[in-house]
Amino acid sequence: VYKRQAQGLWAGRPRGNFRFKARLEGSHSLVHNELGAVRGQVGYTRDNAPESLYAMDKAEGALLRACATLAQADPGLPERLRWPYIPYADYAALVAEAVARINDRTEHALEGWEEQGFVTGSFRLGPREPWRDLADLDALPEGMRGAILAQLRADRAFMPVILGEGLALRGTVSDRLEIKVKDPAIDYAATVAAIVRGPDGVERLLARGQAVLVWVNPLEPLVAYLAEPTKDGPRYLGTAPVMAPAHQDDAAAIAESLKIRAKVQALERAAILPAAQAAAERKRADDAWNREQLAAAREAAKAPGMRPGRGQALEGLAAPAPEGPAQDLDALAPGAPAPAPALTLKDFL
Template identity: 30%
Template sequence: MMTLSIVEGSISPARVSDREREMLASPEYGALPDHEKPHLRARLQAMERIDAARTAAAGVRAETHRLHAGERLSQHTLRKCYFERWVAHGRDWRMLVNRSRAPLEDREALAPETVLHWHELFFRFSGRGKAAYRELQREWSNGKPIPGLPDRNRPADMPRRLSYATLMREKYKPAAIVKRVARIGLTAAQDLLPSVLQTRVGLAPGSILQFDDVWHDLECSVPGQRGMRRVLQFDALELLSGFQLGRGMKPELLNDKTGRMERLKEREMLFLLAHVLGNRGYNPDGCRLVMELSTATVPERVMRLLHDFSGGKLRVEKGTTSGSPLAEGLYAGRSKGNFRIKAALESLRNLIHNETGDRLLLPAQTGNIGRVNQPDELHGRERHLDQLQRAALLVPAPLRELVTANITPPFAQVVELVDLIQERMNDRTEHELEGWEECGFMAPLFRLAPHEDWRRQTELAGYAPGVRTAIEQALRADPRLVTCRRMSPREVYQERVMPHLTRLPAHLVPALLGMDCAEERRVAKDGRIHFADPDVGPGEHHFEGVAIDEEGNTTVLPDGECYATFVSMLDPERMHVCDAKGRYLGYAPRTLVPTRGDAEAFAKACGQRTKSARERLVPVLRAAAPLMRRDAEAAEQATDLLAQLGEQAQSGRTTPEQRARQKRRAQVDSAIAGASRTADTVQPGGSLYDSDDEP
């Protein structure tokens, strides 16, 4: 085995001695700091060369001209090292260690019992080190025995090794988890404990849907409410794609009767669940609905309904609560939800708070912890709004919101802005979602020239074969024309998740919501349902007076009858309808209300109106069928009579008038027959009242 010897800056090979080989193989050498090891080897080699010299003095003088691991040693240092350390201790390499670089364990180190006593005092005073140290000083002054320290000949003053600076050194200082548990408890120390690491790689599409609530860090004005109100939200996340499936927002409202704030309730959570399962879908092979134990949760009857319908494929999984005591016999803390069971949705919260922190669009920011980081201007804004709301009572009601809109936007406007912001988050491509590349959620891009915008390579399928081949050859020839980016959560959901999902049958939506969530509404004289409901949205809402079932059959809802209806802002385009006995009739589509001047929307609205009118005229056609047939026969007889008086009637040829008469008769017969067939398929709907009762 060879090594390198440094002499006056030159490097020459040197043979390793048996003593040096023994030193290198020793665990004690491996425990030394790296910066001390080359100096130790250099000193050992120097001592062996002095041993091999004619005399020790000659060897010492020769070593003064050498570099030892980059440093030059004086004769005094070499003689002291050789005679007092090397020779005096039987040529033990351990005595050559420079203890200033590699100090030994402190001989005056505190005993483990003393350190434990210090930690007990630290925990006793809730992690307040100064208070714990003052108690230790009092124990010393009162002569109380200190574990690990002798009681005999105890000095009046505490030794230096019991100073506060010494006790707070890394060697004796209590760990961070001790301080956290001492002040709050185990729930506050969860981030300091190991957790189970998980990945989305290998997760089936639509197999885990997470639900949660969030308090937005902003406020808004609410019609009929004094002051500003916090904006609250329920939302759901598909775990594989990270796509936000749906969300519903509401403001906190002051109940004038109870004087308490009303916030998110079970009703809103049920409508969100119905929207996600009924309009988005779930994995029919197995889907877990991850929820909370308190706010974002559903009742036991809904869990049983989903379990029985799917044969156990749809399961509601609620997070466990933490708050257990540190040891048996101690007091337990208040139960709190386990945020780790829906960590992906919780991590989305920070992005939502950051993106909705636009003070230009959403000026009434509250801060995430009001008493700690609430903006100073919020107090002045609230006072100004209160003054304006008082003054607005003097102006007409339609103009009151205009008076306060500049101070804080109304709830309807805030919902629209926050919804657009979160939809933009679904389209983000610059993100670091875990497991994205391993799952293959990458989008290859191309462009036809370096100055053009990037496009998905899936668009190449739209070119003609010859053009596509030419483009592919150009892309292979120029690497500047191809790249790759991460897919957005929306792209992953639409391309990789949606094809695997199935939707909950529409007739289960009322059963899932329960009749407590139903609203009784009457069909107006024009055959539509009109109502105003702030939970659905601002203004008046209009729905067609028909019910379309899951097979596409249409049931006309008679005028004046009342029905149990289910509709929310999550799905404002359709309203589920049930009769008085809870039988599901179908859904009523929203009436199209086009903007003036929008020709395309107006044409669609006219088509909807024509279809609705035709469906409602079916009873008229059935009732008028005998009269229509009588009038058609009378017209035919009169025409025949006039034809017989003409000259052409004598010729026996079929005249144009006769052919027109036959065509009109066929049209009348066809109209009567068509009305009868339509009436057989379109049945009038039920009522909330029995036939023998009057409302």
């Protein structure tokens, strides 16, 4: 009902406007995804927030109390400390950087752009050849143009071509990095590990939630051929091992399935470990820096005429330690405050 027509009627329950809600959610979900690696994510709600948020909150509170205690002796202490949560100004810069990165993307398909003439195709004849517009093909002789188009359209993944897209089983990578497919027509079910050996021979993990097409040759039942569905047809990804169902007495088959699962876990750990180690090293460096700054500020607070902040006592002031309980600053060597090293936006990831 239009607003003018609804005057004097009972009002409905306030709620989000369904005409715009999906667009609003979709517009900022891109930014959320781009900023997914920034530390301090709170999750959908506080109940399902990352478990590291608990310790980050405690460390942030300890630093805030220390700054309040030492405010008179060292008013510039908050600017020198490295906080668990990034400052708002740095967060705003990260958002601007993420939005710019989204606007500069080229590997996306937008509905209606091709019809409007905003999308042009390009090709190259080899990995070292320059990219050319498809329109350049019109200027070539008919025979050369046909040969180039045949080469561009050739599918080097022959197994999916032989079996055909109609025989493909559709599946999705689960949280356990598995793809479960079924074919009711022949009473067939299989569990495929989400580890693909591509045409280059390199093994890679598929992303959770990724949709794939799966072919299993009955003459080779322990190998699955995977492709990614696209608007231009299946894009071949490679082969993946099939974890054959095994009876509890079949030790060899069980060991083979466990070996495949172990390989998947090893690849996932190899992808995660560098980021986790870098974050741990950065945290240790930040904690050491903060302890030095707090120790120096406390020594300055012990000078004649200096008093701790209201409701605070220097004896109870402790700096958050990298591991275990907080340490008393009396046990730390005092040092003169030094300027913090320059940080880049990557330091906040």
